[in-house]
Amino acid sequence: MRINANYRNIKDSYLFSTIGQKVSAYTAAHPEADVIRLGIGDVTRPLSPAVVDAMAKAARELGTAEGFHGYIPSEQGYLFLREAIADYYARRGVTLSPDEIFISDGAKSDLGNLLDLFDADNTALIPDPVYPAYVDANVMAGRRVVYCDATVENGFLPLPDEGVHADLIYICSPNNPTGAVYGREGLQKWVDYALRHDAVLLFDAAYEAFIEDPSLPRSIYEVEGAERCAIEVCSFSKMAGFTGTRCGWTVVPEALEREGMNLNRMWMRRQSTKYNGTPYVIHRAAEAVFTEEGYRQCMESIAYYKQNARIMAGTLDQLGIFYTGGVNSPYIWLRCPGGLDSWTFFDRLLEQANVVGTPGEGFGANGEGFFRLTAFNTREKTAEAMQRFERLARSL
Numbered sequence: 354m355r356i357n358a359n360y361r362n363i364k365d366s367y368l369f370s371t372i373g374q375k376v377s378a379y380t381a382a383h384p385e386a387d388v389i390r391l392g393i394g395d396v397t398r399p400l401s402p403a404v405v406d407a408m409a410k411a412a413r414e415l416g417t418a419e420g421f422h423g424y425i426p427s428e429q430g431y432l433f434l435r436e437a438i439a440d441y442y443a444r445r446g447v448t449l450s451p452d453e454i455f456i457s458d459g460a461k462s463d464l465g466n467l468l469d470l471f472d473a474d475n476t477a478l479i480p481d482p483v484y485p486a487y488v489d490a491n492v493m494a495g496r497r498v499v500y501c502d503a504t505v506e507n508g509f510l511p512l513p514d515e516g517v518h519a520d521l522i523y524i525c526s527p528n529n530p531t532g533a534v535y536g537r538e539g540l541q542k543w544v545d546y547a548l549r550h551d552a553v554l555l556f557d558a559a560y561e562a563f564i565e566d567p568s569l570p571r572s573i574y575e576v577e578g579a580e581r582c583a584i585e586v587c588s589f590s591k592m593a594g595f596t597g598t599r600c601g602w603t604v605v606p607e608a609l610e611r612e613g614m615n616l617n618r619m620w621m622r623r624q625s626t627k628y629n630g631t632p633y634v635i636h637r638a639a640e641a642v643f644t645e646e647g648y649r650q651c652m653e654s655i656a657y658y659k660q661n662a663r664i665m666a667g668t669l670d671q672l673g674i675f676y677t678g679g680v681n682s683p684y685i686w687l688r689c690p691g692g693l694d695s696w697t698f699f700d701r702l703l704e705q706a707n708v709v710g711t712p713g714e715g716f717g718a719n720g721e722g723f724f725r726l727t728a729f730n731t732r733e734k735t736a737e738a739m740q741r742f743e744r745l746a747r748s749l
Contacts, residue, residue, distance in 0.1 A: 368715040401650030407641035425630040430456025460588035478519030482716035513546035525557035531686040532678015547582040554583040562592040580606040661728035691749025706741035
């Protein structure tokens with residue numbers, strides 16, 4: 354028997370697990386500390402009333418003979434939710450068939466599972482800094498990974514280099530961790546590159562609901578030619594607070610083919626073999642997000658988090674600290690005060706201010722010297738955390 358030796362090539366602990374262990378050790382040693390967490394991107398506001406009502410109604414249905422639902426009719430997801438998502442895209446001028454939409458338990462799962470469609474000999478092109486799950490999933494599969502540099506000079510929005518060939522390309526916009534958002538021109542360059550290289554773009558749109566600038570694309574399919582080269586993954590986690598409820602969707606266009614194989618049918622075949630589908634009650638909860646009242650309530654929560662981001666950005670502006678994000682994004686990516694490296698600043702912020710963030714080095718080599726804060730805590734705790742941050746930064 355041989356194990357998957359590729360696991361030797363990844364870090365022993367996932368970034369956010371490492372942070373959790375550090376925070377747990379600190380709080381165990383200092384039980385009196387009032388630690389405020391602006392690190393992991395978990396939400397704090399409750400599910401909207403429309404979502405909760407829909408979930409409760411669906412649960413009650415399951416308790417009746419006539420309303421009971423067992424295995425879902427298709428691992429692709431119930432048609433009523435796929436139609437609601439197709440209508441959501443149509444509002445922005447993107448035409449999708451419900452048959453191109455697949456319901457899942459979240460974006461993170463699908464971003465890893467999609468790799469089943471591609472040979473391990475393919476090369477994955479991944480930005481640096483980046484959400485670490487992209488890299489780990491490819492390394493686990495033994496796939497070659499090359500990086501494109503996201504830096505201050507390019508606004509943390511790298512563009513393709515024709516001298517580099519890639520088969521799989523990861524793009525996250527609004528970006529995690531940097532909060533930067535691609536414009537239409539930049540995404541068009543990536544789509545054109547993918548088409549020239551016969552590559553596939555894996556477009557992570559988990560934070561699209563935070564985009565408020567109407568000139569910025571919220572879907573890769575707003576860009577010409579994307580239906581022939583891009584798979585889009587999205588999530589209800591940040592859009593509607595489903596981090597614990599778990600629901601997302603993936604769009605695999607029917608026009609997307611490689612080597613005579615249709616990727617939409619391949620993904621359906623994969624899902625029917627390895628996935629039994631998202632629960633009925635979660636489908637109904639997610640459907641309620643797209644009702645007029647449900648969407649309004651969800652956007653109220655997003656507006657709340659955006660105001661938190663403005664509070665954080667205002668503090669950084671007063672301190673003269675460089676950052677990206679905070680607009681069209683729930684993340685702020687800042688240069689570490691005092692010229693500190695990112696893990697040293699993490700320790701200082703935790704121990705001297707009792708605030709948790711995420712060290713940029715954990716997102717890649719280009720993240721060294723930077724730090725990520727999230728806008729997902731409460732208003733009161735966000736304001737208090739930034740007061741503590743300011744005191745620490747002025748002392749460095």
